[in-house]
Amino acid sequence: MSERLGPYELLSRLGSGGFGAVHLALDPEGRTVAVKVLHPHVAADGVALSRLAREVETMRMVGGPHVAEVLDASLEGDKPYLVTRYVQGRPLSAVPVPVSDLRQLASGLADALLAMHESGVVHRDLKPANVMMTEGAPVVIDFGIASALDSLSVTASGAVVGTPGYLAPEVLEGRAAGMEADVFSFGATLAYAATGRQPYGQGPASAIAYRxxxxxxxxxxxxEWLEPLLRECLATDPAARPTADRICARLGVAPVSHAPRTAAPVVRPRSAADDLSTREWQPGKERHGRSVEESRARHREKVRRRWLIGSGLFVSLLAAAAREPLPEVSLFLLAAYALGWVSDAGVALFSRRPHRRGRVIADLVSVAGSVGLAFGLAAVFSTFTLALFAGTALVVGIVFLVSA
Known part of the structure; x- marks a missing residue:
């Protein structure tokens, strides 16, 4: 059973970091969001929460395709949390490196850096683990949190504010750090993506910090086109590093408007009568809200269609492989598959669900396609080859289900 936190329905836990655990959730209009629930030792630090509360409104001003926008926050109660756009993908630290399209990554990170700095936000913990890769494009997450929660009590409780090897020298030495520190982290992150190696090596944190x-x-x-820029970004002297707009100019990143979004008050106690600011957020090209039930119905239909296509391909392979040695088995498989999905089409035809005509057509087309594919495969391939294909498809399907 899913858990509710304020107006959000928590679906599954995505991971955990130094400051909190991240959950995939649905907002009141059925849209997916990421909810970061702060750890108890962070929630117990009143000074840290006060600083974060002051920073949330500024953080919420940051927008653009390469940042995971802060949508909402509630920093009161037993479980204070932040809500951001959900980014489906894998962190840069978990994808194969060197990355294949380094220019796209560099341009996207530069645009994200400019979006943050134009709004006056310092990330303070930019690193590969905080860069989500989605279809080859980077999206920066967790900006501003490390800077806002950099207090002695939080750090002493076990949260590391930053990662050695990506923290600027002035941060490691305890000096004043600003946007120039993000530029250093930008350079270190791109160096890792370009070479597949940590730019300052591996080992104990103290040894990395010394390097x-x-x-x-x-x-x-x-x-060659990137090395001079990275050397400037990784300069020991903060004043020698380029600014975010200079980095964009060097990389040829076209100016993008990062105009502040309308920022309604978001750090507040919850009540059923609240007019949630997340209702203002419209991800991608979606221009209408959906209820939780509607979102679940769409998800069920997507899963059903995947099963329709996958089972059709698998039954076609089995029926084609069995046609010569066991023709009765081949006919039985095709008949059973056809009966199952024709029945599903009949149920859909007399139901009151929306888009039922599309469901009926999909079922009938899949049945006809599977029968035709089975006869076509049997005419082209040998029984042994088809049996090998069917076995491979079965193993791949099992692995996919287990991993999912």
């Missing part, structure tokens, strides 16, 4: 302060980065293998 950051006293040694140049390892940029061997970085393309």
């Amino acid at each position: 950051v302060v006293h040694h140049p980065p390892d940029l061997e293998g970085v393309p």
